Amino acid sequence: MHSSSLVVLSSARPLRRLLCSASASARSPSSRSCSCCSFRSPKRNPSISKVFFTSTSLMECFWTRTRIGSNKELVEYLQQNGALNSKKVAEVMKTVDRGLFVPHGNFPYVDSPMDIGYNATISAPHMHAACLELLEENLQPGMRALDVGSGTGYLTSCFALMVGPQGRVAGVEHIPELVASSIKNIQNSAAAPLLKEGSLVVHVGGLDGQILEPYNAIHVGAAAPDIPVPLLDQLKPGGRMVIPVGTFSQDLKVVEKKLDGSISVHNETSVRYVPLTSREDQLQGY
Numbered sequence: 001m002h003s004s005s006l007v008v009l010s011s012a013r014p015l016r017r018l019l020c021s022a023s024a025s026a027r028s029p030s031s032r033s034c035s036c037c038s039f040r041s042p043k044r045n046p047s048i049s050k051v052f053f054t055s056t057s058l059m060e061c062f063w064t065r066t067r068i069g070s071n072k073e074l075v076e077y078l079q080q081n082g083a084l085n086s087k088k089v090a091e092v093m094k095t096v097d098r099g100l101f102v103p104h105g106n107f108p109y110v111d112s113p114m115d116i117g118y119n120a121t122i123s124a125p126h127m128h129a130a131c132l133e134l135l136e137e138n139l140q141p142g143m144r145a146l147d148v149g150s151g152t153g154y155l156t157s158c159f160a161l162m163v164g165p166q167g168r169v170a171g172v173e174h175i176p177e178l179v180a181s182s183i184k185n186i187q188n189s190a191a192a193p194l195l196k197e198g199s200l201v202v203h204v205g206g207l208d209g210q211i212l213e214p215y216n217a218i219h220v221g222a223a224a225p226d227i228p229v230p231l232l233d234q235l236k237p238g239g240r241m242v243i244p245v246g247t248f249s250q251d252l253k254v255v256e257k258k259l260d261g262s263i264s265v266h267n268e269t270s271v272r273y274v275p276l277t278s279r280e281d282q283l284q285g286y
C-alpha cells in the first residue's frame with residue numbers, strides 16, 4: 001500500500017476548454033468521437049453519442065475543419081479560442097507537427113480526436129494543450145516524464161521537447177503495433193534527435209512494466225477507474241500527474257505529491273477518454 005495520505009479536493013474548476021463538446025470523426029462521419037478528449041462513443045453504448053453530439057458542436061467542428069490547413073494555424077486557433085495560453089506550450093505544439101502523427105486519410109488539423117486503429121484515438125489538440133499546460137511546471141528542462149497510453153507518440157514527443165536533451169521521457173503503450181507506428185511518427189518529427197539520443201523512449205507495456213524511475217510528470221492517456229497506486233508510487237515528491245478517472249462519467253484529475261509525500265487531488269474538468277484496460281478487452285470486436 002502507498003503510505004502517503006490522500007487528500008481529495010472536490011471543487012472542480014469550470015470547463016474552461018470546451019471548444020466543442022463533440023464531433024464526427026474527420027475520417028468517417030459515422031464513427032463519432034468526443035473532441036474534448038480521446039473518447040470514441042462505444043458501439044455497446046449508443047446513448048452516449050446522443051448526449052454529446054449537438055448540432056452546434058458539429059457545425060463548429062465542421063467550420064474548424066474546413067478553415068485550418070496547417071499545424072501553425074491549428075495552434076493559433078487554439079490560442080485565439082483561449083484553449084492555449086502558455087507561450088512555451090504553443091511553441092512546442094507548433095514544433096511538433098500533428099500531421100505527422102495522424103493516420104493518412106484524416107484531416108490532421110481539426111480540433112477533434114481521431115481514430116488511430118486498435119480501438120484507440122489520438123486526443124483532440126485542445127486536450128493535448130490542456131495536459132501540456134497542466135504539466136508545464138513539471139516539464140522543465142532536465143525533468144523526467146512518463147506518458148502511459150502513449151498512442152501515436154504526439155504528446156510524448158511534446159514532453160520530450162519540453163524537458164530537452166538533459167531530461168528523460170518514457171512513453172508506455174500496450175499495443176505493440178501502436179508503439180511501432182509511434183516510433184516511425186517520432187522519427188519523422190522534430191523530436192527525432194531526442195529519440196536517437198535516448199532521452200525519449202517508447203516501450204510496449206502497461207502500468208506495471210517499464211516504469212523504472214520516479215517522475216516529475218506523469219500523464220495517463222486513458223481513463224482509469226481509480227488513481228493507480230503504482231503510478232502514485234512513481235511520482236517524485238513535488239511531482240504532478242494528470243489522469244482521467246471514472247467510467248461513464250470521468251474527471252480529468254490533477255494529482256500532486258507534496259514534498260512531505262502527502263497527496264492532493266483536484267478535478268480539472270469533465271472528459272471522455274478510452275478506458276485504461278487490458279489489451280484483450282481493448283481489441284474486442286476490432
Ligand code: SAH
Nearest residue numbers: 120122123149151152174206221222276277
Ligand atoms: N495520448 C495518446 C492517446 C492515445 S488513446 C494520443 O493522443 O495519441 C489511449 C491509449 O492508451 C491507446 O493507445 C491505448 O492502446 C492505450 N492503453 C489503454 N490501456 C492501456 C494500458 N493498460 N497500458 C498501456 N496502454 C494502454
